[in-house]
Amino acid sequence: MSIPILVGLAVGEGDLVPLAEASEVAAAAQAAGVTALRLLDSLGGRPAVDPSVVAGYLAGRHGDLGYVVDVPTSHNAPYNTARRVLSLDRAGAGRVGVALRAGGGDEVSDGSARSAPDVPVDERWAEYAEVLTRLWESFPRAALVGDQERAIVVDDTLVRRIDHVSPAYRVAGPLDGPSSVQGRPVLVAADVDVVGWPAVAASADVVVVERPFSRGADDALTAALAVAGRRRDEVALIGRAEVDVVDGDAAALTHELLGWLDADRLDGLELVPGGGARGVLATVRALVPLLDARPTSTTLRAALRLPETAGVPA
């Protein structure tokens, strides 16, 4: 059975992948059946070009591919993140996700008189994730009516404020555009070591675990989901590993990666190639086809085998 494969990519200068080559990578990824490119905020300490800018640009040329953008809580008010990610997703016909990175606050939210900026990082992530998921459901697609005769654009009886209040964030909502065709953009948790399993189990659609920490992750995730009232099949567990195909043997690497996937009961893989553009292209062209990757032919949620319209637990 085919498996979801993400390829991690940092676009920029130096050791990173220049934009022109990134476009070549996206084309190759699309052809090879990569599920999604995960656009990183940095790699090896080098800041990349803003992931949401890169995603918007690449999707404008290579639209039959999933895109996951890294966005930190730091410096990003949750309303803005929700809006930006949903916009990418609507432009991308439901092929977008966000890896919400744990971090600090932002000038706007912290400046609000009633906020408490010293919220611990795990609690902040949990609050932020909840705001995102609720905002993404605040304006159902059915509310966008466009009835010229009755002069109704939006059926405002279907659009709801979220009125979120928590120590770090107060967000009224709603968003100004309709929900995703995939229900909600995919929410990826990539910092479970910092955020903790309970927060991840409450909100995430995907959990990415680094290779050294993947053993036992399936058990931990399953247990945490049970407490949160969710099923294990509602979340995809993705193992993340650096790969080197240029100097390695693709067939042997394939065997090894699939063995790891089976042993740790992972649902998919995120490959992070070193070696700049050359390394990424080699990974996409030589390794991905051997892994029987599952392309995003309809929505990212479907390619990850997640439930199409997941409800947010109360």
Add this chain to the structure above:
Amino acid sequence: MTSQLHLNVNILNAGVFGGSWRFPGTDPLASYTIEHYTSIARKAEAAKLDAVFLADGPSLDPSTTHRTGNNLEPTTVLARVAAQTERIGLVATLSSSYNDPVELARRLGDLDHVSGGRFGWNVVTTAGPVAAANFGRDGEPDHGLRYRRAARFVEQVVASWAERDRHVSPQGRPVVVQAGGSSDGKRLASRVGEVIFSAEQDIEKAAAFRRELRAGAAEFGRDPDELVVLPGLSTVLGSTEAEAAARRELLDEVLPDAYARGRLAGQLGFDLDGLDDDRPIPAHLLRDPDAAGGSQTFYRVVKDIIDRENPTLRQLLKKLSGGGGHRIVVGTPEQVADDIERWYRHGAADGFNVMPDVLPSGFDDFADQLVPELQRRGLFRTEYEGTTLRDHLGLGLPGAPTGVWEHGALEAAR
């Protein structure tokens, strides 16, 4: 002033009028799709326009019950447009009130880099309790504080761009665009604005505004030619004068009354319920513009119309047509070109921020009929000469502004 005028197109969802989305032959929800923006941008590039422009705000405007509104985050739209175009400039509205300056500087600078130096940032402050509530606030700070924050914010962002040593832009850094007809807005524009949007109904007032800004810029040590002043211009085109007039009438007919009233009430800051449609608005309800809260610019425009024409409420609603107060020009391409030329040669404008009546059909007419007429008159380019937005606008790269804000006042703004 460069030897030719400058044109942006404002891809304002379905068009600038309140009834645009209901205009016959128009897909009412096209502006909720990305293709609406990318296809108009490609058309604008084929017509050699300086830039496309996206208005925006971080909230769902209650008026969208009856009228299309902003619904896609502008940097995501323009990143996609950048991938599908080569030369045209890309101007986005982003709020200084509700963004983090570190994050915004990075994202906009990166968009400028990715687009090959074609990006401009329209700096706005955001009014209204609806937006405020999306960011943990009960209401917006008062007008003066909003602008002090904006001044600090702009200085910080532009300084950050000037210091970049990676992912740099061929144009040095994004162009700073600024609208705002309030006293605070004009001061900020003179200090840091490179492209200035305005809303002027009258040619003499527009010329005076442009002179005032240029003089203000000179006082700050700037070269006045480093400012490009672009009044808004709503166009209603027809192949004959009668056809254009009929189109204008039809736009009024399809204007949802509830929208028009709600919009005017918002602009004036009070409810219109109970007022007589066939009498002017009672004078005692109209405050001094400098004391107005929300958007002083549009309040000022509406008040000027009232002072000048003393319209009944019904006439005022019709004149504005739910269109926000920009000047509306109705006619054949030749007639509208005459009007554009007259304003340009009078020194009232360096060009225009064009807001077609209906999108995409009104812009198709503009690009196919009006632009060639301007080109024929030698008023507008027939080919792009440069590759960046600064090139198209004839702007150099001045040093980053400093001392834009007065320290100490800002803490109170939080």
